[in-house]
Amino acid sequence: MSQVIEEKPTDAVVLGLGAMGGDIATKLTLAGVKTVGIEKGPYWDFQKDFAPVKYDEWGIAWMRKFDHSLTVSTFSIRNNSTQMALPVRRNTLGQIHTLGNGVGGATQHYGGQMGRFGPWVYQMKSSTVSRYGQAFLDAAVPHEDIFDFPVTYEDLLPYYKDWEMAWGVNGTDQQPFYPDSVYPKPPQPPTPGGQAFTEAAGARGVTPQPMAGAPATKPFTNQYGVQVNACVYDGWCGEGCNFVCETGAKANPAFRTVPAAIKTGNLDMRLNSYVFRLDTDSSGRVTAARYYDSEGNVHVQPASVFVSTIWGFNTVRLMLISKIGNAYNPTTVSGSLGRGIAQPTGAPGRNVTGTLNIGANAYPSGNSQGGGIHILDLADDNFDHTGKNYIGGSRVIVGQYAGGGPGCLGIATNASPANVGSAFKAKQKDVFIPPKTMLTLSGAGNCPPVTDYYVDLDPHYDDIYGDPLARQTLDNLANGTNCANDQAPLYEAILNKMGASNVTVAQPAAPLSVHVNNWSHHTRGGARIGTDPTLSVFNKWGQCWTSQNLFAVGEITEPVGSCTETGGTHPAGALALLTADGIQKYLASPGLLA
Amino acid sequence: MYASRPPSPDEIAILNRELLACTIRVGEALRGMTELWAIGGDAGLVLHGVPVEPDGIEIITTSKGVDEALAALRGPVAAAPEVRERRLPRDALVDGAWYPLFVRSRYAAVPVEGVTVELHGDRQLRIGEWEWGDPLRFKPEVTQVTTADVNLVPLRLESEFAFALGWDDLARKIADAIARQTHQGMKTQGISAE
Numbered sequence: 001m002s003q004v005i006e007e008k009p010t011d012a013v014v015l016g017l018g019a020m021g022g023d024i025a026t027k028l029t030l031a032g033v034k035t036v037g038i039e040k041g042p043y044w045d046f047q048k049d050f051a052p053v054k055y056d057e058w059g060i061a062w063m064r065k066f067d068h069s070l071t072v073s074t075f076s077i078r079n080n081s082t083q084m085a086l087p088v089r090r091n092t093l094g095q096i097h098t099l100g101n102g103v104g105g106a107t108q109h110y111g112g113q114m115g116r117f118g119p120w121v122y123q124m125k126s127s128t129v130s131r132y133g134q135a136f137l138d139a140a141v142p143h144e145d146i147f148d149f150p151v152t153y154e155d156l157l158p159y160y161k162d163w164e165m166a167w168g169v170n171g172t173d174q175q176p177f178y179p180d181s182v183y184p185k186p187p188q189p190p191t192p193g194g195q196a197f198t199e200a201a202g203a204r205g206v207t208p209q210p211m212a213g214a215p216a217t218k219p220f221t222n223q224y225g226v227q228v229n230a231c232v233y234d235g236w237c238g239e240g241c242n243f244v245c246e247t248g249a250k251a252n253p254a255f256r257t258v259p260a261a262i263k264t265g266n267l268d269m270r271l272n273s274y275v276f277r278l279d280t281d282s283s284g285r286v287t288a289a290r291y292y293d294s295e296g297n298v299h300v301q302p303a304s305v306f307v308s309t310i311w312g313f314n315t316v317r318l319m320l321i322s323k324i325g326n327a328y329n330p331t332t333v334s335g336s337l338g339r340g341i342a343q344p345t346g347a348p349g350r351n352v353t354g355t356l357n358i359g360a361n362a363y364p365s366g367n368s369q370g371g372g373i374h375i376l377d378l379a380d381d382n383f384d385h386t387g388k389n390y391i392g393g394s395r396v397i398v399g400q401y402a403g404g405g406p407g408c409l410g411i412a413t414n415a416s417p418a419n420v421g422s423a424f425k426a427k428q429k430d431v432f433i434p435p436k437t438m439l440t441l442s443g444a445g446n447c448p449p450v451t452d453y454y455v456d457l458d459p460h461y462d463d464i465y466g467d468p469l470a471r472q473t474l475d476n477l478a479n480g481t482n483c484a485n486d487q488a489p490l491y492e493a494i495l496n497k498m499g500a501s502n503v504t505v506a507q508p509a510a511p512l513s514v515h516v517n518n519w520s521h522h523t524r525g526g527a528r529i530g531t532d533p534t535l536s537v538f539n540k541w542g543q544c545w546t547s548q549n550l551f552a553v554g555e556i557t558e559p560v561g562s563c564t565e566t567g568g569t570h571p572a573g574a575l576a577l578l579t580a581d582g583i584q585k586y587l588a589s590p591g592l593l594a
Numbered sequence: 595m596y597a598s599r600p601p602s603p604d605e606i607a608i609l610n611r612e613l614l615a616c617t618i619r620v621g622e623a624l625r626g627m628t629e630l631w632a633i634g635g636d637a638g639l640v641l642h643g644v645p646v647e648p649d650g651i652e653i654i655t656t657s658k659g660v661d662e663a664l665a666a667l668r669g670p671v672a673a674a675p676e677v678r679e680r681r682l683p684r685d686a687l688v689d690g691a692w693y694p695l696f697v698r699s700r701y702a703a704v705p706v707e708g709v710t711v712e713l714h715g716d717r718q719l720r721i722g723e724w725e726w727g728d729p730l731r732f733k734p735e736v737t738q739v740t741t742a743d744v745n746l747v748p749l750r751l752e753s754e755f756a757f758a759l760g761w762d763d764l765a766r767k768i769a770d771a772i773a774r775q776t777h778q779g780m781k782t783q784g785i786s787a788e
């Protein structure tokens with residue numbers, strides 16, 4: 001029979017020991033803060049758990065055996081507030097709704113793409129209005145709900161560097177749009193496609209650069225003293241968000257930072273534990289976190305400070321269920337919690353395709369989508385938008401490793417339960433080592449937050465414990481499509497310069513001809529940091545305006561996003577370290593931080 | 595749910611702050627050395643991912659390398675260079691019999707960032723009354739400690755020593771570390787990496 005167990009008070013409780021929570025727990029424990037980490041999954045070991053079973057395309061890439069179970073909890077989705085949202089209860093082919101599960105969270109399976117936000121992203125609103133005027137912004141993004149980060153790129157630079165050192169980020173040191181972007185590890189070797197793109201794009205006057213990535217391109221020991229193995233380029237960890245790493249080379253806090261926290265003796269991990277409520281007192285202060293353990297017991301864990309790093313909508317959902325914060329009302333456009341969700345990029349794009357005689361673009365021994373070359377000349381405000389009908393831009397990437405084994409998503413387009421096995425694998429040979437390469441360049445511009453899109457509690461659907469699901473109301477924006485349509489001619493010129501044959505430019509895409517039909521791992525907003533408590537939920541430290549001992553960090557706290565990185569781990573990682581500083585300041589002197 | 599447990603503190607390969615600072619300083623100072631040098635001993639093992647608890651830094655070099663390293667490290671010398679011979683605290687187990695184990699080297703010591711760095715030039719080992727082994731020579735492996743490149747005694751060489759000396763507990767830890775760096779999954783499933 002399940003029981004209610006009152007736990008002893010501690011200094012700090014970290015909800016979720018994923019990419020952000022693992023790092024924050026490490027910072028706190030190294031500073032002597034007694035910390036309880038509540039994590040809904042187990043502690044996976046890359047050798048004991050991943051290495052013996054990772055060559056299982058079906059189980060890992062399709063059945064998501066290392067990931068969060070959608071039967072426990074999920075989200076419901078719709079495109080606008082007039083629709084009935086439906087819950088996503090399983091992963092279907094081509095639509096992966098993957099949340100992390102276990103210490104390290106989604107970094108177990110992520111593609112490992114890295115990249116900072118550029119300076120413009122942090123001041124998107126003020127910079128755009130100052131350069132082009134509010135009318136331009138209103139025309140490009142009707143109902144825009146954009147505001148600046150409460151910190152600048154320069155403010156975050158030391159946090160970026162600290163985080164990159166700990167994780168061993170690899171990439172370029174010559175990125176012209178990101179000041180002082182010397183990453184600690186050299187980039188992964190480029191593919192033939194990447195090399196050809198470098199030459200062609202460079203000749204077009206733009207600045208191709210190696211993409212930043214998460215795999216350790218050389219063995220290292222980080223500033224916490226944690227030893228990290230180098231990537232062995234086995235080609236089984238990348239391709240979208242699929243495969244785990246068997247040597248710990250793909251950056252994951254479980255193998256980068258959390259070991260240092262364990263070594264301090266200050267970290268108490270409560271694994272396989274599902275947080276469902278935050279208790280508050282009459283002043284709004286959070287007094288305890290409630291969670292179910294794997295046997296169904298309810299634990300009540302008091303602490304001086306709490307930080308939620310659980311995935312985006314779940315933080316919003318937990319706060320709404322716990323009646324913390326001011327819920328967003330889309331009718332009156334008031335309230336802040338659940339407000340301002342946005343995708344990093346928005347479909348539909350406009351494809352430009354061509355055939356190259358270089359072969360092996362789908363480099364079979366690649367990893368983590370590394371080895372790619374990208375250009376940021378057409379991203380952010382890195383070019384003049386005068387006369388354009390969009391803000392931001394897109395980045396073009398060529399030559400990433402395919403990775404992921406024969407069953408990886410991008411290659412195994414013919415995968416289905418009916419044709420797995422030797423016949424299926426035989427078909428993949430020509431895809432893996434093609435005599436020629438079909439290259440598709442497709443821009444997909446920014447989708448900034450607008451007042452129409454938000455997350456709230458679903459009135460119809462519950463999780464396995466009976467609490468309401470979070471409901472996403474989100475669709476694409478014309479801004480992204482307008483960008484893709486405008487930039488396609490440049491991609492065409494680059495393909496021609498690469499010597500491609502049969503270069504074809506698709507017809508301009510129509511905005512909203514494709515709708516959002518999933519949730520992105522990298523949806524931004526919903527619980528944003530800012531300077532205005534009526535618009536934002538947290539201040540720059542990630543401290544809740546209404547419950548001052550509650551902090552949060554993740555992509556949900558970012559006011560806006562950018563296409564300059566496909567994932568959002570890297571910029572959120574810098575914010576996580578800022579939040580860790582904020583928590584320590586709060587513990588030293590409780591109150592609203594300046 | 596299947597999953598392994600979190601590692602216990604003694605299963606984690608980690609350098610403490612003092613040793614970390616010392617290692618970085620050593621890496622930066624010795625980067626330009628012309629003679630062979632590499633960190634060995636327990637600190638070297640930790641930098642390879644072997645969970646042991648080092649209390650200092652040992653540098654394996656040549657006889658000339660001792661002087662070159664001392665010049666590069668530029669600090670007050672705790673022990674001036676001289677040929678030293680001593681018995682190690684742990685004996686060797688060979689063919690079922692225990693033998694005392696001796697080490698001889700051109701030895702010097704220097705404090706770096708509060709940590710004693712021991713330099714061993716032309717280090718040799720002797721088991722019991724057998725002949726001295728050859729001075730240690732190898733091609734170092736390189737790791738990066740934060741920003742500093744650091745040479746290490748190759749892990750497979752450390753493994754050979756551990757096996758040869760009958761230090762099975764250490765040999766097992768080294769074998770685990772090697773397994774964690776490589777394609778063990780492919781091997782356990784009978785898949786060839788080639």
